[in-house]
Amino acid sequence: MPFFGFGYSASSTITQSSISAGGTDSDAQAFIDAAGITDSTQQSAINTLVTDLKTANIWTKMKAVYPFVGASSTSHKYNLVNPVDSDAAFRLSFSTGWTHSSTGATPNGSSAYADTFLNPTTSLSSSNNHASIYNRTNTAGTFSDLGSYTVSGLTYYFIFRTRQTGDTFLIGNGNSSFPTAVNTDSRGFYLMSKTSASNTSGFKNNSKVINEGVSGTGISNHNVFIGAINANGTAAQYTNREISFASLGNGLTDTEASDFNTAVTTFQTTLSRNV
């Protein structure tokens, strides 16, 4: 049953194309339908997330958003921005080794990853990109929460380690420079963002912890994996952290990053899985 669903005829005078019958955003409803979300709290959380992202004017910057709502691979695989069951829509395909639950998706840390089918070279740019992830597990190691890199003369990166060995948060979205920040707890919401060719930013929850000048052009030309890194065509650096949200898209300003954190935190809190 649709969220707040009731009869709605084609002759309705409602003119806001993004609002469907009963006040549910049409993009939220499309996701709810595709993912088979029947729980009213989850439906409401999705609707609020979509409207919050639209209100903050960051919805259109999203290429792929994975809310990991529901408790199955089927409900977890859909891209909120384009909930179509196809590679072109950046729907996730999971390898063996994942455990899906109402709090998120947990890879086994040894062999599990998910292919987003999003290639940074074709869908993003080296001067305008972001990635985010919400971790619910505190572990340290040579884990990449998501990313890819391509070796072609130089090595081109789109890499994201929320807490690597040595207790640092590392980002890399270009062909050089891996700025880091001290991080002793991998739980929380992480964002790396680049809105110009010369600077990259990293955020943990609502704090900007990396702000560093970078140089070089180019970005990975391999699909981004979640739960591991796509190392020039092969999955590697598997993580064992439960993931409750992830996104890929254009770069976000500091204000947009703050609004994004607020929206995602509200979403996780509504679902009683915030950390």
Add this chain to the structure above:
Amino acid sequence: MIQGRVVIQEVAQQLEGTFIDSDTFFHFVQDINGEWFLILSAQDEIDVAKTEWAYLLDLPLEDYVAPPSPPFPPIP
């Protein structure tokens, strides 16, 4: 210690990337000794049991030791 099922290389190569349902595909990894492992979650086992590859579940579970991580940044 994580556990998985050891298969011969030909099986790993044949099944790698094959979907067991509409969402999940087989992925095999090599351990520190070069043996090919299939590491399934409990949910995967339920799904595999419904397929023509259910025979894989009859293989004994063995401890998996990952090989060392490659250097980072990688050397072109």
